[in-house]
Each structure stands twice: as C-alpha cells, then as structure tokens.
Amino acid sequence: MFLEVRDLNKTYRSGRVEFQALHDINVTFEKGEFTAIAGPSGSGKTTLLNCVGCIDRADSGSILLEGEDLVERKPKELALLRREKFGFIFQTYNLIPVLSVFENVELPLKILRRYTDPYIREQVMGILKQVGLEGLEKRMPLELSGGQQQRVSIARALVKRPRIIFADEPTANLDSKTGESVVDLMKELNEKEGATFIFSTHDKLVMNRARRLITLRDGRIGQGGAQ
C-alpha cells in the first residue's frame, strides 16, 4: 500500500464553535492512481487533501506513506516531505504574481537547492512544452488566461517529478471546456510520468474522467465508499 489514511479526524474551532470536518476517515491510495475525491461543498474534500498533503494537521488518526506515519512529524520534516515528494495544484492557481511563468515553474526546483541552472532550465522548458505553454515562459501570471494559469500551476507541481500530486478543485475556476482539457492534461501526465494524482472536485464531468472516485459527505466517506 502506497498511502494509507487510518481513522483520521479533524475539527475546526472558532471560539466556542466547533466543526468536525473529518470523521474517522479510512482510505488507501495506490501508486500511480488517478483518484478524485468528490462531494458537495463543506463535505471535507479540501480538509482531507490538506491533511494528507501535510499542509494541515489532523487531530487524530494516521497517514502512512509507504508505511511511515506522517502525523507526528515535525514541521521541518513535513516541509522536507512536501519539498521532495509532493506537488500541489490549487483551485485559485496560487501563482506568485511577481514571478514570470518560467520563474514560477522553476520555484520547486530552486527550493530543492540541488540542481544547476542549466538543468533547471531544461526541466522547466520540458514541462512547459508538455503542458502546452511553450513560448509563454516570460509572461507574468496576470497576462495569462485562467486555463493557462492552471497549466502553469500543473507544470509547477510536476517539474520536480513528485511522488504524489494533490489538486484541490483544479477546474473549479475554469469553464467546462478548459476544465476538461486541464483534467485531460493531468491524466496524460499521470499516464506518462506515473505520478499519483489525488484531486478533489464536485464537477461530474471531471469525476467521470477519474479512474477511482471517493465520495465524501459531511466529513465521512459516502455510502458508495471508495470505488
């Protein structure tokens, strides 16, 4: 088993108000999977992705990556894990507005601090070609369309060849045609690169393209469970 989530719970607190976003979640992911986590707004999709992606902390339970529990790890170790093994695609693209397309995509490699500039250039240009953004590397994010920005975000997530890519509603801000092309691109990269994709969505069109679907409702795995 590649990634296993056991009895995961997460509660948000705001003053006296408490909201349990995840209830005893148990789910496993295999290497190279292309999995969608579906559910209505507030069902806990993003929370589950954030906890598994180690950008948020669960209250209890375990997240085992190749048998190693991530829940008790220190912030520095989690940063290292994200840096080395995880890629993220956000609903709002989250590109750094002051950096060009090229600079945004090279950022994960720069953060890794182990590659030479020529190698980084080669990798960035390669991935930009793959996502269809060749020739746009000098553009600033605000000079691109939503679909192009999401492609940059995908390129940024993939450039360091991570083990798992977490995508939170990657098509939510795109029109259906662009959304479809983005999912097709993710699927293509999943097949070519062999990276594990776990993404949340409430778009049926996108769900239909996933090889596996996990439904969430009120913080619990839905009746259909993980398919």
Place this chain on the structure above:
Amino acid sequence: MRYLFRLAMRNIMKARRRTVLTFLMLSFGVMVYLLMEGMLAGFDRASFQNLIDFETGHFKIRSAGFDEDFPYDVDNYISDTESIESVLSKVDFVTGYAPRIQFLAELDNSIDSAPVVVVGIDPSLDSRVFSLNRYIVSGRLEHYGALLGRSLARDMDLGQGDPVYLTFRDREGMFTSVELVITGLVQTADPGVNSGTLFMDIELAREQMGVAGATEISLRTPDFRKTDSYRDLLKETFPDLRVESWRELSTDFAALMATKRKAGGWFLLFIIVIALVGIINTLLMSVYEKQMEIGTLMALGMEKRDVRNLFLFEGFMTGLLGSLAGIILGTLINLYFIYKGIDYTALLGDNSGFNVMGVVKSVWVFPAYIKSLLLAVGASVAASWYPAAKVMRMEPVECLRTVQ
C-alpha cells in the same frame, strides 16, 4: 538564497506605492538626520570659532592666582605685561598676542545707567588675536572713544557720537568717572557682549584704573589643534603664570553644546521611531497581502526559516535603498548648506541663545553617514522581524485558507 533575494526585490518593486511611501519615510528620516548632524556640527564649529576669535584666543595667560569667581578683581592683574610680551614676541609659534584689561563699571547716558563689562584693548595688537574688527557694525575705536554693544546702545538710546559716563572703582577702591564718546557699535555672536560690554583703549583704561598691566594676555598660534604641545612649551616659558588653552577655557561652553546636541538627538530618535512605525505597518500589510503566496511557498516545501528570511531581506533592502536615497538627498541638500549656509541671525534674531551670528555653514559629518546607514538598515530589519515571526507561527493551510 539568490532566488529569495530576487523574490524579495520583486515584492519590493511590485508594491510601488507602499515601497515609495516607506522609502520616503526612511529617506526623510535619514536626510533630516544627516542635515541636523551637519548643521549641529556646523554650529559647534562656528560657536567654537567665535569663542576663539572673540573671547579666548588659542591660549590665555593670566596671573597664577587668578580668581574665577571674581574675574574682574584688580588682584587678578598681571602687572608686568611688557616682559611677557617681550618673551612672546620671540616665541616662534606665537603669531599674535593681545593684552586685555577687564573691569566692571556703570554706564550712564545722563538719563539711564546700566552695568557693563569694560574691556580695554590695544587695537593694533588685539586684531592679531581676535576678530573684533569683523564685528564692528559702525565707526571704530578711538582714544577717549568707546565701542558699545548694539543691543545695549539700542536699549539706552545711544548712537555713534553720543557722550557717556563710565563710573568704576580704581585700583585704590575710589570711584572714578570718565567721559567717553561712542565712536562705534559692535554686533557679535555673544549676546552678553551685545547687551553688556564696552570696549575702550587699553592705555586710557590703565590710566583711569591706575594700573600698569592687564587682566590677561591672549595668544594666537598657527594651529589651534596643537594645544597640548604648545601649552607645555608655554608653561615651561611662564612657570609663574597660569596658561590655559581654548579647550580648557571652553569646558563649560562645550558642556552646554553637548546638552544642545542631546536635545537634537531626541528629535532624531522621534523621527526614527516614526519611520520605524511606518516600516512595521508596511511590512505587516505586506504579510496580510501575501498570505496566499506565503502559504503556497510553504506548501511547495519552503522552510519557515526561508519565508522569514524573505521578509528580513525585504526589510534589509527597504532599509538599504531608503537610507541610500536619504543619504543622496541629505548630501545634496547639505552641499547647499555647506557652500551657502543659513543666515541664522535673519532666522532667529540677534539673541537666539547660540554663540553664532550671521551665516552658519554646515559641515560633512562622515560618521553620521555610517551611523544613519547602519541605523536605518538595522531598524528596518528589526521592524521586519515581527511580521516574519508572525509568519513563522502560521501553518501553510492557515495562509492558504484566506483565499480558498
């Protein structure tokens, strides 16, 4: 680190309005600091120069028993000034010497009277040590004539050509009066002189007082900075007399100047605090605005330490560029004041409390440049520490949640 630096620079350049505002605050603070340091140093220099040119010379020779508490007492007089002058004329580093006699008197214009300090001078010798001639605004000193401070003349409704009566106790303690004519008016940098001093011929003063010597003999040397070596030689030459350099004679004045400088220091601190509050505010705004970016960088695996460094870089660069801008501005404006100066008398009037008058020129204070640069950069980095520490406490998702 290079990409962090690049990112910090891009962030600075991106928020142009905010950056310009912070730059303005910082550069204004640094500029004012440099100008104030330059002008205060200029005032110091002018004040000490005035003190030397008008009051102390480079050295003063007085009797060994000179009583500071009763400086006008006849017992303070050096009786044999001729032999001293004769020796001084042969000392190679003495470029000029001037005996002066000082005593207290009552000045009477037939209607009013006022106490004055009478200074008897030898005009030909005095001009080789002091710059009294520079301060004579009308007329000149003549035998049976007097130079009077302009403020006192105005208060007593006296002008050039008016007779006055001077009453004082002579060497025997007897009251003596002498009629003098105001032959000139002086306007100096010393308010005490302007409102309470009368200059007369030393020979006439000696004659009226019934004394032969002088209260003091002041000296001029080629270099006022070489006080220690000259003083030792003079003390060897005149072992029975009291020899003091302008530094020793101006300790009270130096203390006063230091107090005035301290007041200036508080003002500068105030400006720096304002600039710092501006920087903290700017960087805090920057944290809030960039929360999504910070969350993204953390999600991409950037360590919190590096995110903190990003803010410290921003603070550092803001401080560096802001202070450099301030230094350039301050230098350019200071350049004007160094060559043109400020007409201090026109600005604050005759008796402003400073020992300067007329145009005061600023000077270059190089330590102030280093100090302002270090202070501005250090303060900016310190100011960016708080927002950076705030970021260090945040989880990536907390930053991302603000926009998702």
